[in-house]
Amino acid sequence: MTLHLAKICKxxxxxxxxxxxxxxxxxVPFRAFGIRPSRxxxxxxxxxxxxxxxxxxxxxxxxxxxxxxxxxRGYTSLSQTQSxxxxxxLLDAFYDxxxxxxxxxxxxxxxxxxxxxxxxxxxxxxxxxxxxQAVLAARAIQDRWRVRRETLPGLTxxxxxxxxxxHCGELSFGEFGRSHRDLTAIGTVVNxxxxxxxVAAAGEILLTQAVYDRVSSELVGSRPQEYSLKGFETPIQLxxx
Amino acid sequence: MTLHLAKICKxxxxxxxxxxxxxxxxxVPFRAFGIRPSRxxxxxxxxxxxxxxxxxxxxxxxxxxxxxxxxxRGYTSLSQTQSxxxxxxLLDAFYDxxxxxxxxxxxxxxxxxxxxxxxxxxxxxxxxxxxxQAVLAARAIQDRWRVRRETLPGLTxxxxxxxxxxHCGELSFGEFGRSHRDLTAIGTVVNxxxxxxxVAAAGEILLTQAVYDRVSSELVGSRPQEYSLKGFETPIQLxxx
Numbered sequence: 504m505t506l507h508l509a510k511i512c513k514x515x516x517x518x519x520x521x522x523x524x525x526x527x528x529x530x531v532p533f534r535a536f537g538i539r540p541s542r543x544x545x546x547x548x549x550x551x552x553x554x555x556x557x558x559x560x561x562x563x564x565x566x567x568x569x570x571x572x573x574x575x576r577g578y579t580s581l582s583q584t585q586s587x588x589x590x591x592x593l594l595d596a597f598y599d600x601x602x603x604x605x606x607x608x609x610x611x612x613x614x615x616x617x618x619x620x621x622x623x624x625x626x627x628x629x630x631x632x633x634x635x636q637a638v639l640a641a642r643a644i645q646d647r648w649r650v651r652r653e654t655l656p657g658l659t660x661x662x663x664x665x666x667x668x669x670h671c672g673e674l675s676f677g678e679f680g681r682s683h684r685d686l687t688a689i690g691t692v693v694n695x696x697x698x699x700x701x702v703a704a705a706g707e708i709l710l711t712q713a714v715y716d717r718v719s720s721e722l723v724g725s726r727p728q729e730y731s732l733k734g735f736e737t738p739i740q741l742x743x744x
Numbered sequence: 745m746t747l748h749l750a751k752i753c754k755x756x757x758x759x760x761x762x763x764x765x766x767x768x769x770x771x772v773p774f775r776a777f778g779i780r781p782s783r784x785x786x787x788x789x790x791x792x793x794x795x796x797x798x799x800x801x802x803x804x805x806x807x808x809x810x811x812x813x814x815x816x817r818g819y820t821s822l823s824q825t826q827s828x829x830x831x832x833x834l835l836d837a838f839y840d841x842x843x844x845x846x847x848x849x850x851x852x853x854x855x856x857x858x859x860x861x862x863x864x865x866x867x868x869x870x871x872x873x874x875x876x877q878a879v880l881a882a883r884a885i886q887d888r889w890r891v892r893r894e895t896l897p898g899l900t901x902x903x904x905x906x907x908x909x910x911h912c913g914e915l916s917f918g919e920f921g922r923s924h925r926d927l928t929a930i931g932t933v934v935n936x937x938x939x940x941x942x943v944a945a946a947g948e949i950l951l952t953q954a955v956y957d958r959v960s961s962e963l964v965g966s967r968p969q970e971y972s973l974k975g976f977e978t979p980i981q982l983x984x985x
Binding site (some may be wrong): 521537542543545562565578583587590591594595597598599601602603611614615616617618621666675679680681682685687688689690691693694697701733734737 | 778783784786803804806820823824828831833835836838839840842843844853854855856857858859862900917920921922923924926929930931932935938942974975
């Protein structure tokens with residue numbers, strides 16, 4: 504992995520001006536108190552995951568953010584002809600390439616759901632250009648995967664491409680439920696990003712109008728296409744990135 | 745919450761004959777080492793979540809299990825007319841009722857994904873009748889929600905029902921990816937359960953043929969209906985529970 508790892512937590516530094524060591528000798532006492540790099544992004548710490556309850560004294564916040572869904576197309580059908588070990592190896596590779604691309608762009612790998620992932624940009628690391636960063640991360644995922652795929656045993660030519668959908672806007676992020684605690688994001692933005700992903704072909708990145716409006720300078724020549732998404736009454740326009 | 749909470753970890757007891765205290769004075773030294781009730785099920789401990797790497801020396805296992813997906817129908821469209829606070833309260837209630845029903849039947853609330861949840865039965869708590877337990881949990885979710893919904897402000901009559909899909913069979917469960925660590929389940933079973941949920945109406949529980957075959961004595965009079973699911977070439981039969 505070629506990812507540059509931060510020495511202190513980017514989230515705590517940005518939001519609290521607090522230098523929380525993540526690596527090296529200085530991090531040892533912190534680790535004794537359970538403060539270590541987050542699994543969702545190694546450049547933030549576990550305090551950031553608890554930012555709501557512990558630091559902000561809120562359980563959830565509303566913010567402008569960008570949500571990215573990516574899914575490994577054809578994984579399920581391939582699993583009918585490949586060994587479980589080979590399939591595990593493929594998924595390891597998929598998660599690793601996605602994680603590297605996302606963390607380079609300061610995204611939060613919030614969930615893995617079978618052969619899909621859900622990513623949030625603009626929390627806890629704040630970015631003025633979070634929508635652009637999400638689009639760049641999506642392209643990096645596709646580029647990395649095209650290279651990595653060639654090295655994986657058992658795959659031929661067009662097997663296993665990644666479909667990606669991105670949407671941005673206001674959403675709620677935090678811990679929902681009193682008895683089960685788990686970070687998640689809620690709102691139309693999340694559902695729309697997920698739906699956009701579901702219609703993306705292998706190798707494709709589909710953006711909503713809201714995303715296009717923010718990053719159009721990066722998308723010269725991209726024309727909208729109409730898609731009928733489940734749960735949406737009228738067809739919506741999506742752009743390829 | 746009326747859930748009966750176990751004093752020792754059910755998973756460690758069942759699999760290792762190890763009494764790991766979860767509550768009370770005896771649990772204090774364990775908590776100092778980070779061993780505490782799991783967020784995914786308060787009757788198992790955080791060791792169970794690491795069962796693979798720490799105890800079984802494997803990163804994933806293949807097992808026969810039952811997967812349940814549940815989704816709060818109409819949440820997104822309702823969020824366009826209700827305040828964010830009201831919507832948070834609804835989701836808190838949804839997660840809590842689901843968690844209670846699932847934990848009563850020893851399921852693992854593996855993921856919350858926006859207004860949906862993913863649940864696994866038969867790990868780490870082993871159950872010979874895990875498929876039946878999943879069906880009973882699904883019915884308990886619907887029963888609890890029908891009662892709870894009446895008490896929630898801002899809802900009228902048929903607003904916000906829950907759609908549930910269940911499938912069972914062999915799947916892989918464990919940690920995938922080297923750089924990002926997160927427990928998830930992989931395989932056709934997961935995708936099929938998710939698809940079955942996507943076609944369930946509000947208030948409905950849909951079961952695959954495999955689930956029906958295991959619990960048919962509980963389902964007198966249930967007749968299959970044909971559904972075309974995304975990603976499946978031929979229509980499949982689903983039963984209402």
